[in-house]
Amino acid sequence: MTLSSLPEHPCGIVELEQYVTSGDMAAAWLGQIAAFGDLDSDSVVADLGAGNGVLGIGAALLGATSVVLIECDEAACAAAFEAVEQVDVGEVVEVMCRRVDENLDVAGTSLVISNPPWGVQSTRADRPFLEAMLRSGAICHLMHSAAATHIQSFFEESGWAVERYWEADFALPAAYAHHSRRQGRTRVAFWRLTPPAE
Numbered sequence: 001m002t003l004s005s006l007p008e009h010p011c012g013i014v015e016l017e018q019y020v021t022s023g024d025m026a027a028a029w030l031g032q033i034a035a036f037g038d039l040d041s042d043s044v045v046a047d048l049g050a051g052n053g054v055l056g057i058g059a060a061l062l063g064a065t066s067v068v069l070i071e072c073d074e075a076a077c078a079a080a081f082e083a084v085e086q087v088d089v090g091e092v093v094e095v096m097c098r099r100v101d102e103n104l105d106v107a108g109t110s111l112v113i114s115n116p117p118w119g120v121q122s123t124r125a126d127r128p129f130l131e132a133m134l135r136s137g138a139i140c141h142l143m144h145s146a147a148a149t150h151i152q153s154f155f156e157e158s159g160w161a162v163e164r165y166w167e168a169d170f171a172l173p174a175a176y177a178h179h180s181r182r183q184g185r186t187r188v189a190f191w192r193l194t195p196p197a198e
Contacts, residue, residue: 001023002023002061002087003023003024003026003027003054003057003058003061004022004023004024005023005086006023006052006053006054006057006079006083006086006087007052007079007082007083007086008020008052008079019170019172020051020052020054020171021051021054021055021115021143021170022171023054025168025170026054026055026058027058028168029055029141029143029166029190030055030058030059030062032165032166032190033059033111033113033141034062036192038110038111038139038141038192039059039062039063039064039111040062040063040064041063041064041065042065042110043059043063043064043065043066043110043111044064044065044066044067044108044109044110044111045059045060045064045066045067045068045109045110045111045112045113046067046068046070046106046109046111046112046113046136046138047059047067047068047069047070047112047113047114048070048100048106048112048113048114048116048129048132048133049070049071049072049100049114049115049116049117049129050069050070050071050076050080050095051071051073051076051079051080051115052076052079052080052083053069053071053079053080053083053084053093053095054083055113055115056068056069056093056113057069057083057084057087057089057093059111059113060087060089060092060093061087061089064092064111065092066092066094067089067092067093067094068093068094068095068096068106068109069084069093069094069095069096070096070098070100070104070106071095071096071097071098072097072098072099072100074097077095077097080095081095099128100116100128100129100132101128102128102131104128104132104135105135106132106135106136106138107135107136107137109136109138110138110139111138111139111140111141112132112133112136112138112139112140112141113140113141113142114129114133114140114141114142114143115142115143115144116129116130116142116144117129118144118145118148126144130142130151130154130155133155133193134155134158134160136195137195138195139192139193139194139195140191140192140193140194141190141191141192141193142190142191142193143170143188143189143190144188144189144191145186145187145188145189146167146186146187146188146189147187148189151164151191152164152191155193158196159195159196160193160194160195160196161193161194161196162191162192162193162194163191163192163193163194164189164190164191165190165191165192166189166190167187167188167189167190168187168188168190169185169186169187169188170185170186170187170188171184171185172184172185172186
């Protein structure tokens, strides 16, 4: 209920493929991450492409020690700041308004979560997010299109273990001019990505 009541993601930039992860889906996904043992009171979490912060704030509510929300859209960052204040998790959650690119350093995190752009509007738009995950050296949980065929090979080529563990229907409200229906759905899949042992 708390995650469903957060200030809404403004979803104003079609090139960023911004869509709202519902509070219900965020809670269900975070529950599965916690069931793996990847999210607990020792977790240091980075949420890449955080939007309004629903995933990172949820991680904080589940006891994470530290969470950074990384988002490049200033309007979405404003919504995330408001959400952090509303839920009163400011001591744990930091909002970083910046782009996910080759200069982003998330080393030191124990968990990276992300629902990145899938590359529908801009080919390979997900690549900076996937590359940031590789650099993190942390356990990563990724939401992506269920039709994506490149996730497993991308990580396995770098020695990572890949587990596709869940699928769900993701609601797509008509947020942009090119949408022809008021409400659509698309199938999404969830991956657990584990770095090679050192």
